[in-house]
Amino acid sequence: MNNIGTGKINKWTSTLISGTNKLTLKDLQDQVIVITGASSGIGLKTARMAAAKGAKVVAAARNEDALQELVEELKAKGHAATFVKADVGREEDVHAIAKTAIEEFGRFDTWVNNAGISVWGYAFDVTNEDIKRMVDTNFWGVVYGTQVAVKHFKERDVPGALINVGSLFGDRGTLVQSTYAPSKFAVHGWTESIRMELEKEQAPVSVTLIHPGRIDTPYNEHARSYLEKQPAHRGMIYPPEAVAEAILYAAEHPKRDMFIGSQAKALELLGTLLPRLTDRLMERIIYPTQHVERPSKPREESALYKAGYGMHERGTNVGWMRKRSLYVKACKHPILTTIAAGVGLTVWSLAKRKD
Template identity: 70%
Template sequence: MLKPLEDQVIVITGASSGIGLATARKAAARGAKLVLAARNEHALKVLVNEIKNKGGSAVWGRADVGREEDVNHIVETAIREFGRFDTWVNNAGISIFGEAMDVSIEDMKRMYDTNFWDVVYGTRVAVRHYKERCVPGAIINIGSLFGDRGTVIQSTYASAKFALHGWTESIRMELEKENAPVSITLVHPGKIDTPYNEHAHSYLDKQPAHYMSMIYPPEAVAEAILFAAEHPKRDMYVGSQAKLVAVFGRLAPRVMDKIMERTMYRTQHSDRPSKSKADSALYQPGYGLHERGTNKGWIRKTSWYVKMSKHPLTSAALAAGAGASLWALAKRRGS
């Protein structure tokens, strides 16, 4: 049994922009106390002041979550300010756009620090904290549709997310076997309208972007995260896009290979020149306080798949009812 959100202390990494920022604002509005971490100190200070001015409770801690000692400092901040934490959200992430053979090993290792090792560090400190307190707590890891299915151009990012997914599934089974008081959820976002592409390290001539595709708002991911903070869930897919890519990729991998090869090269960059590598957020903080990015495509207002996942029995009943109605209508027309 996880606590109601208003009784929780929630740690969010990568809180200065995008999904982390949307989640922090949404959680604060629900009454949760927050420990917000990122590399952008200025953005964190502004965000904490914003939350406090609205009557919320939050503290910030500058941290490069690819460094284990910085993750330990986040824990120290949470204990010092609130005496505990109840949910840990491993959200921080960065991407590299470029052909696999072009990306330097140094850049790959740096990205793995942020996208994979930060999750390992965060998971370990959270599990230890929940076990010591003997009180149930949640760990929510933010994966990707590219953690379920590889892609071109973002091969380094996809491989790191595959590692994150494998880590999450493995540690979940180990903790379940020992009846540890930990709920572990893997969130699978589809393409999300955040500054993800602006922060990315690019080897391309054209600026990385979600282009000519279905794009979901960061608030939809925040909704999935906060639901998992209160209700133990194994997986939360944000958008039918993410679920379809995962399922179809397993059922027809060669067909999906061809689809990805034909579509992903032209839909992962825009028509403007790429920002320089020096301006990326791989080795330095990216700009903060922006939930949305500069993507162009079919921008959705929400994710109905998330809403259905929150009420699976009701959704199944509605789907069965709709199917029965269509069957009856077809039968009547045929008679």
């Protein structure tokens, strides 16, 4: 009797710690994947990589010309794809994305909430109108996408993946993008909350939060700027394919979080363990690493209220351009990562003893 009880407790504890209902997701080659914000940057790269792996792609964004060009490109290579012109800040547009996917392919298996926009400027300089518009895209777009995706997965009763793209500034507040960060905090809080609710009811949904660091996309060019100098990332910058790699891995493997670049994970840890030190560091380094030495584009040219230019994966950022994220690759092999960490700790401990 005691052994049986212990077995049940161990099984329950294992399930509790793993934080998953052990869902099995389809291989990408057998999937229909919906990607918002697919006309440029991370979304564009993810669409191309997903199609190359055999997935059927449903691309959504506000730039219809770019979407049409993308779909024609994918079809010319023998891939199945369709597009939907949509503003994710409008609930009816998000429903139209789901409807198109179902009418075209009969279903969707992964939904990627990627669309996003930023405002560069100090918080008290930015108008409430601009903040609300940004939140419509960054937060409400994720809420609407989550609702239609979860409803679809539950109705089909077939495991599906919901992937929300957050930010390193969703884990830690910042300067200059101080109105953007709260919109991503909201995405992180929403994702964690609905993940727990869905796990509790054992719904057939894998929920992943993506934490990108500084990524080389046109995101800075699309942003509305209140700065005198043009917004841009400076320093260590990761390619959009590193984010796409993490997204597509999560589409096949249930993952709670995927951090893009050690900088994203390091900022989260530093902000948690040493918050005041992190405040001071960011007060010194953020502003000079968030612009380049040329005049900022006029606000009316931003993509806050209209579609930005499309079909560009990379932006105009400057600095150390990484070719990949080793941290993403490590996260895809957690056992090897744990072993490596254990070996590293052992070596460090032995070295300390010798000292």
